[in-house]
Amino acid sequence: MRGSILPSSDYRTDRSGPDTFEQMTIVGSARQAYLDALPIPTAIADVRDNVLTLQHYNECYARVGRDSSGGLLSRPALLDRVLQFANSDAKTAEFDWIDGDEIQGYHYRIRIARLFQVERNVHRLMISALNRTAEVQSQRSLRAEMMHDSLTGLPNRTAFCDALSDAVDALPTGDATAGGGEYSRAGGDLAVVIVDLARFSLVNECLGSLAGDELIITVARRLVGAVRSGDMLARIGGNEFAILLRLGPDSDDAMVAAHRIQAALSTPFRLSEMEIRVDCAIGCALPDGRSVQGAELFRNALFAVKRAKASGRVELYQPGEVNAVRRRFSLETELRRAIEGDRLTLAYQPLIDLRTGAISGFEALARWDDPHHGTIGPAEFIPVAEESGLILPLGRWAIERAAQTLAEWDRAAGRKLPVHVCVNVSAVQLQRDDVAATVAAVLGRHDVAGRLKLELTESCIVADPEHAMRVLNALREQDVRLAMDDFGTGYSSLAYLQKLPIDDLKIDRSFVTPMLHDRDSLAIVRAVLSLAAALGMNTTAEGVETLELGQTLGALGCTLGQGWYYAKPLPAAAAFAYWAERAG
Numbered sequence: 001m002r003g004s005i006l007p008s009s010d011y012r013t014d015r016s017g018p019d020t021f022e023q024m025t026i027v028g029s030a031r032q033a034y035l036d037a038l039p040i041p042t043a044i045a046d047v048r049d050n051v052l053t054l055q056h057y058n059e060c061y062a063r064v065g066r067d068s069s070g071g072l073l074s075r076p077a078l079l080d081r082v083l084q085f086a087n088s089d090a091k092t093a094e095f096d097w098i099d100g101d102e103i104q105g106y107h108y109r110i111r112i113a114r115l116f117q118v119e120r121n122v123h124r125l126m127i128s129a130l131n132r133t134a135e136v137q138s139q140r141s142l143r144a145e146m147m148h149d150s151l152t153g154l155p156n157r158t159a160f161c162d163a164l165s166d167a168v169d170a171l172p173t174g175d176a177t178a179g180g181g182e183y184s185r186a187g188g189d190l191a192v193v194i195v196d197l198a199r200f201s202l203v204n205e206c207l208g209s210l211a212g213d214e215l216i217i218t219v220a221r222r223l224v225g226a227v228r229s230g231d232m233l234a235r236i237g238g239n240e241f242a243i244l245l246r247l248g249p250d251s252d253d254a255m256v257a258a259h260r261i262q263a264a265l266s267t268p269f270r271l272s273e274m275e276i277r278v279d280c281a282i283g284c285a286l287p288d289g290r291s292v293q294g295a296e297l298f299r300n301a302l303f304a305v306k307r308a309k310a311s312g313r314v315e316l317y318q319p320g321e322v323n324a325v326r327r328r329f330s331l332e333t334e335l336r337r338a339i340e341g342d343r344l345t346l347a348y349q350p351l352i353d354l355r356t357g358a359i360s361g362f363e364a365l366a367r368w369d370d371p372h373h374g375t376i377g378p379a380e381f382i383p384v385a386e387e388s389g390l391i392l393p394l395g396r397w398a399i400e401r402a403a404q405t406l407a408e409w410d411r412a413a414g415r416k417l418p419v420h421v422c423v424n425v426s427a428v429q430l431q432r433d434d435v436a437a438t439v440a441a442v443l444g445r446h447d448v449a450g451r452l453k454l455e456l457t458e459s460c461i462v463a464d465p466e467h468a469m470r471v472l473n474a475l476r477e478q479d480v481r482l483a484m485d486d487f488g489t490g491y492s493s494l495a496y497l498q499k500l501p502i503d504d505l506k507i508d509r510s511f512v513t514p515m516l517h518d519r520d521s522l523a524i525v526r527a528v529l530s531l532a533a534a535l536g537m538n539t540t541a542e543g544v545e546t547l548e549l550g551q552t553l554g555a556l557g558c559t560l561g562q563g564w565y566y567a568k569p570l571p572a573a574a575a576f577a578y579w580a581e582r583a584g
Contacts (some may be wrong), residue, residue: 032056041072042128047086048121052079055124064106064129072129075099078110085112086123096132107136149235151213152220160234160242164192165294167244171287191254191286192301193243195223195261196309198279200239203271211271215278218269226264227257242301258284258314281308285317332388334370335381339393344368346401347569350578351422351540352561354554359579361420361453363562364402365569366394386428395429396438399452400445405572407446412576419579420451420481427460431467436474443478453481455506461496469500476501483540487528497535505532507558509543516549529557 035042035058043057052073061071073079078097085093092113099106109130118124147159155163167190197219204212216235223241227233232244243261247253262282268275283304285297300317303325308315338344348362368376385391402421410416425435435454443449454475461468472482483504484497497505507528515521525541532539541553544563553561567578 032058038128040128040130042126043071043073044115045073045082045125045127046118047083047123047125050083050087052082052086061129064131072099072108073127081110082112082125082127085114086125090114097129107132152217152235154220154241155232155234157234157236157242160232160236160244161294161298163232164244164298168287168292168294168297189247189287191245191247191257191284192297193245193254193258193261193282193284194236194301194305195241195243195265196281196283196305197239198281198309199276200278203276203278207271207274214271215269215276219265219278222264223261226261231257240305242298254284254286255314255316258282262314281305281312282314283308283317284314288319328384328387331373331376331381331384332390334373335368335385335388335390335394338368338370339390339397343370344394344397345571346398346405347571348405348421348575349562349569350567350575352544352550352566354541354550354558354561357582359419359582360560361422361451362575362579363422363424363455363569364398364405365424366398367569382426386426389428389432391426391428392433395426395433395435399423399438399454400442403442403446403448403452406448406451408572409576409579410447413580416447416451417579420453421448422453422455422483424455424485425460427457427463430456430460430471431463436471436478439475439478439480450479450481453483453504455483455485457485458487458496461500465496472501494531497531497537502537504538504540504559506540506542509563512541512549512553512563513543513545516552525553525558526556533557 035044035056038058039060041058041061041064043061044055046053046055054071054073057071064072073082078099081093081095081097092111094109094111097108097110099108109132111128111130113126115124115126147156147162148154149156171189197215200212200215203215216239219241220233220235223233223243227243228246230246234242234244236242243257245254245257262280265278265280268277270276283301283306285300285304287297300322303321304315304317307321345367346364347367348364350359351361351363352358353360366378366382368378368381370376382391385394402423406417406419406421429435439452439454443452456468456472475482481503482501483506484502485506486508487505496502505528507525511521511524511528515525529539538559539557540560540562541558542562544550544553544561544565546565550561550563550565570578
């Protein structure tokens with residue numbers, strides 16, 4: 001049975017009844033003065049048989065309670081909480097209470113203290129109400145600002161991830177007998193689409209930040225028009241937007257929506273007096289039929305965007321991409337330890353003079369035999385080294401170790417060997433490291449001047465031609481020979497060949513290996529050989545796997561051959577023995 005409240009005789013103070021309030025050491029008129037001195041609504045009430053009777057209250061309580069005869073304590077929800085406390089053994093209680101609805105109501109922190117028992121079954125309580133409405137509204141306003149992008153008014157990354165987590169948690173799961181824990185498509189599904197604007201930074205740099213802001217706002221408007229009412233659009237970064245799509249039973253809906261978004265952004269944007277087309281990379285991720293978290297789904301969409309930047313197409317996340325990235329991070333850690341612990345080795349593949357059959361030199365190739373992962377090929381760990389910056393210490397080590405090995409061969413033979421050693425230089429190494437200074441220091445420690453050759457790919461030159469020119473000229477001054485590796489597979493600018501001090505062109509195996517049965521490959525090899533001869537350069541053919549191929553290349557005028565027909569990459573001692581056997 002719900003309790004009730006009886007107001008005191010004059011609603012201001014009840015002076016009838018026993019003067020038990022003196023037990024609070026407040027007597028006479030000091031009682032009211034004590035309550036009135038409190039800055040928050042406070043009342044003294046007696047509770048008997050679920051009936052609350054106001055005994056004393058202050059001015060603050062009177063002001064907030066003018067709309068009813070019992071003030072705040074006449075509100076049924078609050079009265080019930082007070083009566084529950086009175087019927088308990090608790091000495092104090094504190095809780096939050098809203099007078100009205102969540103948005104427009106008043107928020108209070110209610111504190112109740114049990115003063116004493118007036119008589120049997122009559123409890124005297126002190127109830128105070130701290131108005132927290134301004135604090136709650138400030139928190140609500142601050143949270144709204146924290147959860148929205150100030151430029152577009154869209155939800156931001158935090159709000160999007162929260163909504164995504166809630167949506168994933170609400171996904172229906174299949175019957176345990178049907179594979180327990182897998183998501184059922186019944187009841188709908190979802191997808192995450194991320195849009196990355198490709199030229200946003202260029203607009204900012206060339207037209208200014210105001211134009212960049214205008215572009216972002218215009219993009220946001222177009223995206224709002226491209227998504228459906230049940231979807232959520234958010235701005236998650238400077239040039240990134242995310243859409244939480246609600247799908248039907250067909251998972252292809254996600255790709256259809258992604259292409260619709262791409263079409264909406266394909267029309268040029270008008271900024272000031274210019275019309276600018278902004279390309280975008282779009283990646284999409286779907287729950288993959290197992291238990292998945294919102295953060296994981298969001299991360300998968302980011303992986304898809306990264307692939308979309310490279311492919312130029314809308315990409316759907318493919319399972320296994322995360323494992324591949326984890327593998328790369330693991331390799332980075334192990335490679336760093338291998339470099340620091342000197343656990344890498346160089347293998348040396350002979351370079352054969354196709355005219356005389358003599359060994360002209362060796363190409364030094366990095367090899368990594370990890371005790372935990374086994375043999376890891378350079379095609380796997382070199383990209384990791386370039387991405388992580390480990391290519392710099394790795395490149396310095398390779399130049400040092402190759403020169404040291406050649407010097408050791410000289411001592412073993414009792415003379416300077418008439419061979420050179422080739423070391424590959426990465427584009428990252430050429431741009432970031434002082435390769436010329438590294439080589440100078442190595443030549444100062446080992447007597448291999450004139451017999452060290454560095455091989456560079458065309459990408460080394462394209463990235464910064466002027467810097468490459470300065471570095472290569474500095475190397476030539478140290479009597480270092482230079483070769484362009486994998487010629488014909490990159491940009492193949494003839495202007496570079498004319499200006500740069502290149503000594504050798506290496507013809508890629510993709511042209512050499514099939515040339516005996518592929519007329520186009522043969523034509524390309526002939527063209528490269530003619531070009532090198534015209535420029536006074538030597539040539540090296542990679543991928544010589546048969547005697548017939550070596551003889552044909554020699555007849556066409558190729559200088560050197562390299563391939564498994566002659567020898568596969570050998571350890572340093574075996575390479576020296578190979579030279580000694582052929583030289584003898």
